[in-house]
Amino acid sequence: MPETRLVTKRLHDRPDDSWTVDAALATGAYDGLRTALTMTPAAIGQEQVKASGLRGRGGAGFPAATKWSFLPEGSHPRYLVVNDDEGEPSTFKDRMLTERDPHQLLEGIVIAAFSIEAHLAFIYIRGEFALGYERLEQAVKDAYAQGFLGKDILGSGFDLDVVIHRGAGAYICGEETALLESLEGERGMPRIRPPFPAIEGLYAKPTVVNNVETLSTLPHIIAMGGDKYAELGVGKSTGTRIFSLSGHVNRPGNYEVELGTTFRELIEAPDLGGGVPNGRTVKFLIPGGASSQWLTGEHLDVALDMDVVQQEYGVMLGSGAVMVFDDTTNPALVAWRLAKFFAHESCGKCTPCREGTGWIEKVLYRISHGLGRPQDLDLLVDVGDGISPGVVNAPFTQTTICPLGPSAVSAVASLDKYFRDEVIAMCHAPEQVSA
């Protein structure tokens, strides 16, 4: 089963120079923009993008056109902020798009900015993306030189400036309000909502924050038409998505497939994941990045449909990262490693996350290192309940400000749901022992 390459077409077609302006222009870059500039801003957002059914590719899967529509009418200036702070463990698609097709991203940015009537866009790029930053910076220069950025873009009368801002290494800054804080020079911590960024975002002005893949998709929606784009995919999960496939698969990597493809196809198709190595079987998989709850080998035929996975299986496609674990894997050890990540990355702002993630990590460490007590799994679930009341299913409930805390509970909930007996069986420490 082949990929359906829209967003990843150029970088595959021109593997040696796809990021250069020459290669980009030779392969149709900015054609979508030319078309877009002949439309009205409203037609782009509320006709094309709306018709396309495009949903955010960062994690939450919120319909892009709806997000844009929240901007208060007549309120200016307003800003477009590009979330290129991809930090979800095992997710590496935005990095690829930034490094290997920056012009596609810039084209998407101009289309989005034109549609929402923003004249200043900020790209918040993860600090570790050194190559991506270099190429993006060059691409911005070239785009200015070619008239795709700056004053009177392509004679349309539309002006747009782009500023690149490098992050400083905090996972939380991928959360949109923490990103805005960081962009303003403050400590990266999420804001209390409301107000939402569309009303009071960057510098208290109406702001749209969009993910790199979301924006990179826009040129294709304009080029092919929203309706046509919506024919791809399944149900309300239209179009294609890039899945970052990792773990126990023969061919880890980014694969762009139509939504609706099954996990089995993604993992096993010879030109996609190529199956589990050494003839092993899938024990469990994390379907949407480290924040998501897990599925097991039983669920391989579930379709990559944002709504179905959430409504029927309580998990999410999230950032589009699929981590596969074979039958040799100790799930408690995986849970501990994930918990360690979240405990380390908690920004510290709100109590349940700051304290709870660290607690979960410590208990999971004990369990996965032979010091677990029989009651520890129940304890973990109850601690998780203090962060994410009711735990268990996406979408998250939370006592926290942002979803980072609940993300750390996903692994605990999954252990309890699928591996309870296995986990309890590995807990040998007496009940009364203290660590």
Add this chain to the structure above:
Amino acid sequence: MSDNDRVKVTIDGTEIDAGMGELVIKVAQDHGVFIPRFCWHERMKPVGMCRMCLVEIEGQKGLPPACTTPVADGMVVNTRKEHVAKAQDAVLEFLLINHPLDCPVCDRGGECPLQDQTLAFGPGESRFVEEKRHFEKPIPISDLVLLDRERCVQCARCTRFADEIAGDPLIDFGERSGEMQVITYPDEPFTSYFSGNTVQICPVGALTATPYRFKARPWDLATSETSCTTCSVGCRGALQSSSNRLVRLLGVDSEPVNQGWLCDKGRFGYEFVHSPNRVTRPLVRRGGELVEASWPEALDAAAEGLRRARDDHGSGSVAVLGGARGTNEDAYVWARFAKGVLRTDHVDCQLGDGLPPEVVLGLPRATIPDCDRAAAIVLLAPDLKEELPVLFLRVRRAAEELGVPLVDVAARDHGLTRHAKIVIRHAPGGVGGLRDEVVDKVRDLVSGREGPVVVVLGRPSLAEPPDATVHAAAALAALPDVRFLSALRRGNVHGALDLGLAPGFLPGRVGLEAGSAHFAAAWGGVPDAPGLDAAGILESAVQGQVHALVLLGADPVADFPDRVVARRAIEHVEFVVAVGAFLTDSSRAADVVLPTAVWGEKEGTTTNLEGRVLRVSQQVTPGGTPMADWRLAGELALRLGADFDLATVSEVQNEIAGVAPAHAGADAALLRRARDGVVLPMHEHGDELVLDAGSLAITDASWEPIRPGTIASEEGHASNVGTGVVEATGTGSTTTVKPGLTETEAPVAPDEEVAAITSAAAAAVGDAPKLYRWAPVSDAPPAVKPDAYSLRLVVGRSLYDAGRVNSESPSLAPLAPGQALLVHPKDFDRVGVVPGARVRVTSGRGSVQLPLHPDRSLPEGVAFLSFNQRGEGAGDLIDIGAPVTDIRVETLRS
């Protein structure tokens, strides 16, 4: 608020009428429902960090925090439903897992919001068996505040206070996740004048104050409500003692006065009360030495000396300096003694460092809350941050939060300059020449804006007379609805001025001539003619015309701007009576020293810079035999044949209310009930009067705003200012008793009673002499050109100085910055010196040696010196008779 701005909300089943936009947590609290919280503080913006106040709002997803959620019409809030309680329980368990639980050795133990709320809302025991996190502890974050990072619950109250309220963003969070901690910046301690507030509002024992640390347990504290008299803002406070020693002053949240805040000097300055250097027994000079004497001996000697001067040389040969540090009762009885018995009008509570009394008493007055609603605030004053710190906070807030434009008229930049909308710079002593420009700019600025023009009027520099400032004020007085807020600094200077300790005035803001008949009738006589001010008295003394001088807590050698004149004057006076708590450079030369009780040791009232009369309380008994100043005056009067028949503070208060026109109606009974004090004259400020309808129990949590009037003030063992909270019903249970915040507040008297009281005051004033009004005319002071080699000196004050409160408080004394001459770096070349060098500074008056430091905030050609720092300095350079002080600077040859 119109009906449209009201909404109906239901909280735990009770329907409540609330203002639109008010926060759920506040509305609930105002109606007796306490929603637990750590990070939320009424005086700061909500952040929703601690998650303790999660509630259910029907129809809304999840559990929103009550502190960030505004009420909306029809909203139904549940604060104690099972799943809400479970979330609250979880948050408390989270907060406790890494908390050291060292309550038995923690200053906060016993008054700790974490303890109390755990008892009321939290789990009985922890399920956390892992190693807790550890930090080095405590670490100093400033000279006065220590941080225990293990106890911290990361609520950001301290960091937000420092940033939002104090404007000193010197503490912040560092690290993240479980390692998140409050930090200072490298090599930059939390040197805020307001740092003590962070200790008070800390909901755990993470921040402790070095002066209080380990000094007492909360349940051993006796407390009374009082006013701070360190400066003239009069911040309300809860004064606490243990075993007859003052150990703590907490800010009380008086909306019109200090909104709960204190400066560090005020908060920790109580230490001076217990200084070993106090004079505790009377002293008389025998054989050239001051030796201890009995009270009758000392009083007889003092009375005899005063009588001899009066009888031999006439009333005009006796002078009284000082009185601005005592209570109103002290000031009044001394005024009656000086003017009614000694019949001298050479009486001045200021020491040549303030403004003419006719300006302070005779201009329309502003209140502190007027700043909040002003069309503009004009600063024609010294650096408020240094001299009146809590007024600085109020003006800063008005500018930053409430959008009131500031007009900064000064010779140099200061604490409020960066908040100013218009900055007008003038040469030192040259503001008079710019007065039309200032008036025009203010007029333009306020056109179309509502509210009064508030002019903060003080003495910007001691290196020049106040003439230029007065000249500018006279012009500003012509603006419509202009009101003046006096920025005189000394604790009760306004009370002393109001009560007649000023030349040409009698108690109650009446001029000597206008009030002469009235007071002659009341007192039996008054001086014939207006007397001299401090400068006049001292100069007259130098010329041998003052034969007896009373220093009423005054130390002219330290505080009079011209030290040469002050020193000579004291030397020349034949007979000096020093009334005070310490031996000073001035009082060491006295013939009789009468020790007095100080703040914290005596009851009474003080009047702040608004003219607001506020009660001060006695919390400890002084060591030795000091007396209240007013009793001394009565004793001396008796020895000179006048029996005042005043036995108690209340009797003094009632006499003041009866004879002093501005104080009409403000009798002892009313002063006891007026929650935020009484603004004088009362009949013009009825809207400021909030009366408690009855007596009170206690108390608020000290970490929450302490409401005025909520502290029982019975003699002796007053109630705790603890959380006054909860009873446990057993391990692991939640309790039914909530931390009671509002229930203990006394009911407020109805408006009709207030109206009756104010109209009675108006009637009383109607019969009395007219209150003094200044006709704002003044002559332009001469412009003096500096020569090319000179720098023109500005002399201001630093909060921490060599004054007694400061130097006798062990925690504060080391904070005085010391003496250094500051000049703009560009002037270094011109005068041929290098930074850091010791230089000789020479004025027309004298010459001193000082270190020299660069200061880019100064204009070129201007030098700055801080007044009353240890050692030689500004006082040796200023000539009280000169219009400006120009100095020359030369490098010392080594």
